[in-house]
Amino acid sequence: MSLIDSVSFPRSFRVPRLDGLIQWIVPLAIIAIWQVASVTGFVPTRVLPAPSDVLLAGWKLLLSGELARNIWVSFWRASIGFLIGGGIGFAFGLANGLSQLSNKLTDTTLQMVRNVPHLALIPLVILWFGIDESAKLFLVALGVFFPIYLNTLHGIRTVDPQLIEMGRIYGMTDGELFRRVIFPGALPSIFVGIRFALGIMWLTLIVAETIAASSGLGYMAMQAREFMLIDVVVLSILIYALLGKLADSASRVLERLTLSWHPAYWKR
Amino acid sequence: MQTALRTSLPETELASRANFAPHARVVREERPAHSSGLPLSIRALRKSYGDNEVLRGIDLHIPAGQFVAIVGKSGCGKSTLLRLIAGLEKADSGSISLGDAVKPEDIRVMFQEPRLLPWARVLSNVEVGLGRDRASSDAHSRAEEALTEVGLIDKRDQWPSVLSGGQKQRVALARALVSHPRVLAFDEPLGALDALTRISMQRLLERVWRDQGFTAILVTHDVAEAVALADRVLVIDEGRIAHDVTVNAARPRERGSAELAALEGSILGHLLSADDRT
Ligand SMILES: Nc1ncnc2c1ncn2[C@@H]1O[C@H](COP(=O)(O)OP(=O)(O)OP(=O)(O)O)[C@@H](O)[C@H]1O
């Protein structure tokens, strides 16, 4: 009983403006505590630099143009890899969801490939591509492919057959049926795939850039480690977190816009 | 208790709650009932699923514009017959003829579930019913007209998920009506509604049928509903039409009158005796 009370408690105190701010209280508090702990020497700066030092390192790198360049390179790799892998995954999901023949032909193979952890391919990929751009793009695309493929396929398979029958009765052509019934019906599931894929995208990129790259955020972190610049290492990690959050927010906004018909997305 | 209380409301009260009549009158003056019904002839119709002989020779003629109700115990093949008529399924043998040059838009089916697209607003859902005319310039106004007919024009921009069960079914009815079909087949369209909503929906069905003059085929579990609405009640048993009962009561019919009650009793008798045999 008291648990339920505490869960529903914030609702009654809903102040629109404050609502958006509440989620930032905990991160800000952590940073404040971190700063105090560093300044007082409770946490040695060799282990963890103070937030102010991290910020300073970021400022210096920003001035030298290095930071912007590395962020841009990572962002570019992430997006291109995502578009390629996601695009192919979406295409296969559509084809296998809509055509029995295509499904019989490719699904088993894809399911087998899925069981290979894509990061296990890194040594092979380096042998193939060196530490070229294509190595990173390949890994990101491969990692992103499966969540999008599986969720697109699932979404199309689970569209209400009664609605499809209704569409046919009302004389929809195949194209119309896809546009008006199948695709909107599969969309919620496709978004689940996109959210999963975004997580995998960053993870893959971090690993790939750390191991085999000559630019990008992961490379910047590895360089800094060699020169014992712990503030830059921490900075890279924080930027990764920030970019991940940004990608997630973008997909949420898109979701809200396209799934506005779904009661689950109405503002409560 | 709840149901008893609802059905015992006086008729006038029910009528005042089912207040979609005023909108409809406007439409009736604007658009004369030009789409007349189609006659329907079925000969020696058979349909099996594997070893299961569902329909074993249906012979039936329905004159244009007649309102026919089909009753029968569960699994006797009522939905199968309806799906054959609507062209959703192929017969094993026999024929169904619907007069000459039938367009797909001339036959419409309404199911127990409204089957609205959750991601389309009410008005676009109704536009779906226009079939090949969906893209035409008057699609909007025709859909609006159909929504007015069922009394839901003020819900045109809503998502289906905010509508009540009865309202969703009325949108489905508007979608079926918007192409001015000449045959309208209903597969237990009111099965999932509460008693009060059912009665107001029955009145709505009867009214649009009288306005538009289509041939109506209503599959129902509810014998009282069948005798209240139909000109003719068919009882299906063992894959054939076992009884063909004409309902002569004048319209508008008085629900629960002795005449209808007697008819209902005799049809129920047919159904129960069929049930005893199995
Ligand atoms: N697609 C199908 N495949 C196999 N059997 C089917 C199929 N459709 C219906 N049947 C069978 O045909 C018989 C008649 O089914 P139908 O749905 O026409 O019954 P019904 O009279 O509409 O029943 P109810 O009143 O319960 O809706 C049932 O025995 C059912 O199992």
Ligand SMILES: [Mg+2]
């Ligand atoms: Mg049925």
